[in-house]
Amino acid sequence: xxxxxxxxxxxxxxxxxxxxxxxxYSNSAFQYFMWYRQYSRKGPELLMYTYSSGNKEDGRxxxxxxxxxKYISLFIRDSQPSDSATYLCAMSAEGGSEKLVFGKGTKLxxxx
Amino acid sequence: DTxxxxxxxxxxxxxxxxxxxxxxxxxxxxxxxxxxxxLGQGPEFLTYFQNEAQLEKSRLLSDRFSAERPKGSFxxxxxxxxxxxxxxxYLCASSLVPWDLGYTFGxxxxxxxx
Numbered sequence: 649x650x651x652x653x654x655x656x657x658x659x660x661x662x663x664x665x666x667x668x669x670x671x672x673y674s675n676s677a678f679q680y681f682m683w684y685r686q687y688s689r690k691g692p693e694l695l696m697y698t699y700s701s702g703n704k705e706d707g708r709x710x711x712x713x714x715x716x717x718k719y720i721s722l723f724i725r726d727s728q729p730s731d732s733a734t735y736l737c738a739m740s741a742e743g744g745s746e747k748l749v750f751g752k753g754t755k756l757x758x759x760x
Numbered sequence: 761d762t763x764x765x766x767x768x769x770x771x772x773x774x775x776x777x778x779x780x781x782x783x784x785x786x787x788x789x790x791x792x793x794x795x796x797x798x799l800g801q802g803p804e805f806l807t808y809f810q811n812e813a814q815l816e817k818s819r820l821l822s823d824r825f826s827a828e829r830p831k832g833s834f835x836x837x838x839x840x841x842x843x844x845x846x847x848x849x850y851l852c853a854s855s856l857v858p859w860d861l862g863y864t865f866g867x868x869x870x871x872x873x874x
Contacts, residue, residue: 691865745855750802
């Protein structure tokens, strides 16, 4: 079993839809949870960063962490064509600036 | 500062040749990471430096791979006797510890071994 599992999709939605992206993990030591967005032929960019359990909101994006279920989610409201990218979850036991374990990524396409 | 810079962006090499990639991190960042990403997969950790010291190297990294960060500034990743399985995107990222603000990635070097 891989440490981090992420459904690779692809996921295709109409503009304005609510998007839900998810990852599960097996390592109980993970406490720091991130979502990175990666456009084609570019490096990943940090989108959301949460510590331990709970929710964090930033504009149209909400990150949720449920440590009891070892499950994290990213919600995108009012999705836009510019949100079309691959979304990678990443986790660490020591911090967001330490060694990360990434999921496979979910490729999202938002159709105008 | 324009972020993390990687050079070259693309490299095509014949099997058996040596290749070297360069990464210039954000100047005030003390950590530098190398990751490898193959098609349809997330980035996979290779190695990292704190200033000039190489602190960890993945067990997945064979002896054909070596990385340096002289003087704690730019870093190089060398692959000797390349194999087709080395074809991937090689990503460099930098961060500043102990300030926990996450990574800044470069755009990567895409290696194709033919």
